Amino acid sequence: MSSNTDIDALIELMAKLPGLGPRSARRAVLHLIRKRALMLIPLADLMQTVAATARECLNCGNIGTGDICDICKDDRRATGELCVVEDVADLWAMERARVFKGRYHVLGGTLSALDAVGPDELRIPRLRDRVATEGITEVILALNATVDGLTTAHYIADQLNGQCRLTSLAQGVPIGGELDYLDDGTISAALRARKDL
Known part of the structure; x- marks a missing residue:
């Protein structure tokens, strides 16, 4: 009752x-x-x-209803560009802007010594594997502009140095800002004006 x-x-x-x-x-x-x-x-x-x-995509970490998400299955998105984001909400924010036509890699967080989050707790080893095996020519680091986000971006840049072009989102994403809270125009402009690390 x-x-x-x-x-x-x-x-x-x-x-x-x-x-x-x-x-x-x-x-x-x-x-x-x-x-x-x-x-x-x-x-x-x-x-x-x-x-x-609902489950996580085994390839990129996105949320979908199958073992491999629709983005990873879409051959048109095999452009050689891989956009690395902190969380699924950030991936969805990038998709809302409708300007990125490549594939994604969701880390599942950022490095944080205070919270005992190291590279193995994130999907950084899987990222290295994907760069080595999927013909990735550019990795776009679209991490939140926080201290932990910047630390993670620098760590990934060191790990992938020389393997592909490394870029990050351009100015327009405010320091301390999070992708999920940005408007579509800001995300679109920041992605188009990305720069080498």
């Missing part, structure tokens, strides 16, 4: 989502309940489906 406890638990769980606090979560849950047939039931069904089928 359902009770307010279930609704309170749903509000608490939704409040843990990024960008939602307790008040926003309460409003969202109330809206979903009021639009039960139109939103709540389809949302619950779709969330169950995604929970069962």
